[in-house]
Amino acid sequence: MTMIPSPHISRSALLACVAAALPFGWARAAEQPISLVLQNGSSINIASVVLQNGALVVPATVLGFTEGQIIPVESVDHVYGDKPAQLNPAIALLLSDKPADALKMLEPILASQKITAKFPGNFWLEAARAALVAYAVDGNSAKCTEIGKEISDATPASGADPFVALGRALLMPASTKPQEREQALRDLVTSDQPADVSAYAAIYLGNLLKTYKHNPDAAEALKMDALNMDAYLMVPCLFPSGGMVLNAVAELKASYFLSALGRPSEALAIVKSAIQHSAGTMIAAEANKRLESLK
Amino acid sequence: MQAQKPAPAPAPVPFVSPATLNRLFSEAEAAFAAKEYDKAVAKIQELLKDLGPNKDAPLELLYFNIGLGYLLGGKAPEAEEAFTECLKRFPQGKGEFASRCYLGVGRACILQDTPEKKERAIEALKLAALDPRYRSEAGLGLGQVLLDLHKRDEAMVVFKSLMGSDIRSPAQTTAAVEVIGLLADTGKLEDLIAYLDRLINQSGVRDAIAWYTNQVIVHGDELVKTEAYDAALAIYRSIPTRGQILETQKVALESQRKDVKTLEARVAVEQNLPINKRSSASDYLNNLKPAVDLAEKALAAIEEKKDLDAALLMxxxxxxxxxxxxxxxxxxxxxxxxxxxxxxxxxxxxxxxxxxxxxxxxxxxxxxxxxxxxxxxxxxxxxxxxxxxxxxxxxxxGKWADVGKFYRDLEEKFPKSANMDRYTYYQAVSFFYDANFKESGPIFAKFLKNYPSSPLIEKGYYFVAMSNFLQGVNRYKETLASIKEYLSRYPEGNFAGDMRYRLAFIDYNDTDEDQTDKIIRDLTSFLIQHPQDQSVGSMYCLLADTYKKKKSQLPDELARFQSLAIENYKKAVWSESPEDVVQYALEAATSMMQENKDWTGIAALHSEFLEKKPNSSLVLNSITWIVKTKAREGKVDEAAEMVANALKPRIGNPASEQVELLIDELVKTLVPRKKAKDVDIDALDKQLIAILNKAIGTQQNATTNARLYYARARLAQLLKRTEISDQYLKGVATINAKDPSVLSPALLAVSGDILLKDGKLEDAEAMYRRLSDRFTDGNYADAGPMGLGYIALARNKPAEALRIFEESLDKNPGMSRFKETTIGKLQAIIEIGDPKALQEAEKFAKETVGDKSFRGEYAGKLYLLLGKIYRKQSEKADGPDAKIELLKQAYANYQHVYIAYKSTPEICAEAYWQAYETATEMGNKTYADENLQALLADPKLKNTERYKKASAGAPDSK
The missing domain is CATH 1.25.40 (Serine Threonine Protein Phosphatase 5, Tetratricopeptide repeat)
Incomplete structure (x- = not known):
């Protein structure tokens, strides 16, 4: 691949840059509050605006904005700030088979970030998609449908968001044959889907395959294990842009198969990678423990 | 002092029409666009002269652009001076362009590349970075200078701070891409991954996602060239799929194009306004247009690169x-x-x-x-x-049938191959190893004839000889002929020793004539001349066998032959030979010395073996012999010392599985043959500690401490002080619960069991997990999975447990924890409660209980499980009669257990308890009470869990 030239200092020299006047000093603050950055470069903390009849209203005077000022939705350029601290840990909990605990963390994020849902760079979508998966895994069909609709409404693409299909696959009734469930998930593990949908689907496919009865035929059992491991490995190998925590969880789960295959050094390497992808979540703690065990 | 003269009146500024000013401004702008920087600077200077101290004129903008013109024209010192001048006139806090001037000073100083200028660059860039608009660019420059000055830690602080910046403008996006490269160079992967994750969601990156993708791939490729694969992988992983890139870029472009149109309309309206009356629309537009152009080009490149996803996979x-x-x-x-x-x-x-x-x-x-x-x-x-x-x-x-077929196919596929000799050779070899000499013979003959210059030719002659040799006496003549053929061609060849050994072996088996002297002569002579030959071990063994076989009427001569036999076996033991040859020689020598009652000799041989071959798998066998012979001689202390010496090189290594076996031998050696109550346990304990401390020496660590307590526990166990033993082992388990890596497989298994019993599931899991991860091949291969299965059962995950137990039984049939694993499997089936599986479990339990290897405690457990199966089946029985019938069967099993398994208190007590529960379920309170009373009445059951529960008051017993 050849380098496409950079636009760096190529613009007319007499121009002034667009200002994105964000309040922070050189030494970075612990967490950047999430703000709406407007097209004119000014920004406002999302806690200082409310949504009223489809318009953004400033309820009380804050720096640069007056009480009652209406900010046209079209004037918002993007969302800026640090990812909510609880989001990655919530995804880690969800993928560690604790959907209810994950929802306890996700629901406040959904509420606080709802106002940003339609703007580029928002964190609501990622939280909402994780919540959809959590509701589906928890068997809460109504909430799953409700949030699926909200996600579809928030995204510019027409039709239902691809996560809705993932929710359906995860919500299949208990009477569904495992093979049907497997097929539904496999249908989502393709390059046609967004990477995060495929990554979630691959993890749940791996979890499903793990519940299959052990095959007494050694060769068949080995094949089953290979399929199971591949389901997890697909996440970091084929859909790695699906999300850091998803990569970490899948890597950690795959490490058990690698060590069962007698590949301790590969297991160790993948666990180290899981640690690098899971900072600040319970997965990091679990992966560190596992690292000690494998050393 | 002279009075100060009044300042001269400023020179009058000639009037210049706004049209002239606008023209000059436009010419300067055009010169910039054409990259004619000297011209641009000259035009601005002319414009400044014409403007004079005009308060309404954008003087700061113009002074700033003089610096920028010099900078872009490569005149760094002039640029530094011009930016500094602008800052003097419009200092920070007052000037709109102050931050950019600092940025300019920084860049100009970096270009001048001297230590002093680098220091100045740092100062200037730090000031520029205070402005969030230029944070990314200034930070990037600052980080680079700091790295240049080897101030790595400070550079990292800067890069980390950049990770929080909003990336919006093209310049910020460019800076962010550069930061990726620098972060990758620092090797801080975690930071790099976090930064990449954050970047992809940034507005500037989304707007230029196609360009960004291109840039980061190039960065990744550069990292691959420097073998920084981890960092390159992190970058390649962060890139979305081609479909997502196209979709994101198209949406961004659509919005940007709309903005361009709006801005163009506004600029057109403002075209004839004076400079200071215009809005910043022109600025926005000039910013946006090149960005859109670039994004379009990059998008086209990605559209053309149809196999981008494949390229990233690669x-x-x-x-x-x-x-x-x-x-x-x-x-x-x-x-x-x-x-x-x-x-x-x-x-x-x-x-x-x-x-x-x-x-x-x-x-x-x-x-x-x-x-x-x-x-x-x-x-x-x-x-x-x-x-x-x-x-x-x-x-x-070694899949020889496949090898033969494979090379036959190759011969057909590549008939003109330069490797045809190999193809032929391996076809013959494959038949040879399958003992199909009929087929191998002609192919070897063809090989020898057609490829006399093949590098494999010597091996070919050897295999021909071996083919004849292995066909036995029927091919005696051919064997001799082919061995001689080999030896005449390769008298010093790789297989010369082996060929001579075969010849001697043929002589050894000659039933017509005594060939012993000839064998001794031939082999001795060869061994003297070729002491390093790979067959010396086998040859010494054959020589020893020959001496052993020799007969004589003279006792002295016979004794000499025996002695020579032992001597040659010993030489074979010390040779660099395969383990099976060494084992044969060691056992043969020991056996001969045993016949001679030469206990000192046996002890000496095995002591020397321990010393010379401490890593051999035969070490334990040698220890056993030493202990046995020394004990026979009453030299217990010497035996203990020898065991301690054998422990020395391994006691600090948790991976050595032999240590616990050696400790067991040591402890057995120390315990005198008298009743446990008559033994002074404290004295023995002290003696044991002293011996082990000597073995440990200076290598004391958590592993040696754990082993010391294990040894003391084993001693207490042998002396029937179970409480002390349990206490020591529990200490080992608890102290090392947070770091199982210091424990050996034996201690991991013991500790896991203790922690599991205590309900410390997480700690127990860590022990079993470590066993599963690190010790999959040894004696404890199934101990890890077994433990993990029981952990799953304890966590009420019977399906998971069943899978683990079944896998373990398939992978490790007949291993050390086979019985526990089998019982675990049954328990898991019962917990799942599937009626069909329960029927199979019943059958399996009945079969297993008849298996002799499941005697004692395990059989008792199996009967208890059978009882549980019946009770579980009774839950879904067809009607009350069937239910009662099943409960009766369960009850009968429990009765059998508490009668037949009194020697295992926990199992016996459990049977009473289960019988009590079953009787209660059947509605027979009398039986229920009787069972409970029997449990409470038996003093041997006092320490059992069920006894404690019963004495605390069973639910239905009051």
Whole structure:
């Protein structure tokens, strides 16, 4: 691949840059509050605006904005700030088979970030998609449908968001044959889907395959294990842009198969990678423990 | 002092019309656009002269652009001076362009590249970075200078701070891409991954996602060139799929194009206004247009690159391969081959898979892959190389039938191959190893005839001789002829020793004539001349066997022969020979000395063996002999000392499985043969500690401490002080619960069991997990999975437990924890409660209880489980009669247990309890009470859990 030239200092020299006047000093603050950055470069903390009849209203005077000022939705350029601290840990909990605990963390994020849902760079979508998966895994069909609709409404693409299909696959009734469930998930593990949908689907496919009865035929059992491991490995190998925590969880789960295959050094390497992808979540703690065990 | 003269009146500024000013401004702007920087600077200077101290004129903008013109024109010192001048006139806090001037000073100083200028650059860039608009660019420059000055830690602080910046403008995006490269260079992968994750969601990156993708791929490729595979992988992983890139870029472009139109309209309206009356629309527009152009070009490049996803898979696979993460690499390559078969990289991926399989020595897979490769790429340059690679691996795997077929196929496929000698040779060898000498013979003959210059020719002659030799007496003449043929061609050849050994072996088995003297003569002479030959071990053994076989009427002479036999066995023991040869020699020598009652000799031989071959698998056997012989001689202290010496090189190594076995031997040695109550346990304990401390010496660590307590526990156990023993072992388990890596497999298993029993599931799991991860091949291969199965049961996950138990039983049949695992499997089936499975479990339990290896405690447990199966079945019985019938069967099993298994208190007490519960379920309160009373009445059951529960008051007993 050849380098496409950079636009760096190529613009007319007499121009002034667009200002994105964000309040922070050189030494970075612990967490950047999430703000709406407007097209004119000014920004406002999302806690200082409310949504009223489809318009953004400033309820009380804050720096640069007056009480009652209406900010046209079209004037918002993007969302800026640090990812909510609880989001990655919530995804880690969800993928560690604790959907209810994950929802306890996700629901406040959904509420606080709802106002940003339609703007580029928002964190609501990622939280909402994780919540959809959590509701589906928890068997809460109504909430799953409700949030699926909200996600579809928030995204510019027409039709239902691809996560809705993932929710359906995860919500299949208990009477569904495992093979049907497997097929539904496999249908989502393709390059046609967004990477995060495929990554979630691959993890749940791996979890499903793990519940299959052990095959007494050694060769068949080995094949089953290979399929199971591949389901997890697909996440970091084929859909790695699906999300850091998803990569970490899948890597950690795959490490058990690698060590069962007698590949301790590969297991160790993948666990180290899981640690690098899971900072600040319970997965990091679990992966560190596992690292000690494998050393 | 002279009075100060009044300042001269300022020179009058000539009037310049606004039209002239606008023209000059436009000319300067055009010169910038044309990259004629000197001209641009001159125009601005002319404009400034004309403007004079005009308060309404954008003077700061103009002064700033003089600096920028110099900077872009490569005149760094002039640029520094001009930016400094602008700052003097319009200092920070007052000037709109102050931050950019600092940025300019910083850049100009970096370009001048002297230590003093670098320091100035740092100062200036720090000031520029205070302005969030220029934070990314200033931070990037600052980080680079700090790295240049080897101030790595400070540079990292800067880069980390950049990770929080809003990336919006093209300049910020460019800076962010550069930061990726610098973060990758620092090796802080966690930071790099976090930064990449954050970047992809940034507005500036989304707007230029196609360009960004291109840039980061190039960065990744550069990292690969420097073998920084981890960092390159992190970058390749952060890139979205081509579909997502196209979609995001198209949406962004659509919005940007709309903005361009709006801005163009506004600029047109403001065209005739004076400079200071215009809005910043022109600025926005001039910013946006090149960004849109660039994004369009980059989008077109991605659209053209139809196999981008495949190219990224190849890149990720390659990094993973170099990181030796083969399974992940394989998945990348396999997906590329199967899902992107027409992509440019598909053939490379297919070949990479073969290379990985050859590293993994997976001959079955490599055969399949090679066949597929040869079918799909018959014209590839490396087809024969691929084919041969598979063959070599098959040879290594020893699957001789496959080897023969494979090389026959190759002979057909590549009839003009330069490797035809190999193809023929391996066909013959494959038949040889399958003992099909009828087939191997003619092929070897063809090989010897057609390829006399082959590098394999010596081996060919050897195999011909061996083919004859292995066919026994029927081919006696041919054997002799072919061995002689080999020896005449290769008297000092690689197999000369082995050939002579075979000849001697033939003589040894001569029933017509005593050939012993000839054998002794031939072998002795060869051994003197070739002390390093690879067959010396076998030859010494044969020599010893020959001496042993020799007969004599003279007792002295016979004794001499016996002594020479022992001496030669010993020489074989000390030779560098395969373990089986050494074992044969060691056992034969020991056996002869045992016949002679030479206990001192046996002890000396095995002591020397321990010393010379401390890593041999035969060490334990030698220890046993030492202890036995020394005890016979009453030299217990010497025996203990020898065991301690054997412990010395291994006691600090948790991976050494033999240590606990040696400790067990040591403890057995120390315990005198008298009643436990008559033994002074404290004295023995002190003696044991002293011996072990001597073995530990200066290598004291958590592992040696744990082993010391294990030894003391074993001593207490032998002396029937169970409480002390349990206390020591519990200490080992608890102290090391947070770091199981210091424990040996035996201690991990013991500790896991203790922690599991105590309900400390997480700690127990860590012990069993460590066993499963690190000790999959030894004596404890099944201890880890067994424990993990029981953990799953304790966590009420019977399906998971069942899978673990079944897998373990299949993978480790007949291993140390076979019985516990079998019982675990039954427990899991019962917990799941599937009626069909319960029926099978009942059958299986009945069969197993009849298995002699399940005697005692295990049989008791099986009966208890049978009872549980019946009770579980009774829950879904067809009607009350069937239910009662099943409960009766359960009750009968419990009765059997508490009668027959009184020697195992926990099991006996459990049976009473289960019988009590079952009777209650049947509605027979009398039986229930009787069972409970019997449990409470038996003093031997006092320490059991069930006794404690019963005495605390059973639910229905009051």
């Amino acid at each position: 890149r990720r696979g390659r990094c993973l391969y170099y990181l030796k993460r083969y399974e992940e690499a394989l998945l990348c390559f396999r997906t590329l081959r199967l899902k992107h078969g027409t992509a440019e990289d598909a053939q490379h991926a297919a070949y990479a898979e073969i290379v990985i399989m050859s590293e993994l020595k997976d001959t079955a897979q490599i055969k399949v892959l090679c066949d597929a490769y040869l079918r799909k790429y018959p014209a590839a340059d490396n087809t024969e190389q691929v084919a041969t690679l598979a063959g070599e691996l098959l040879v290594q795997s």
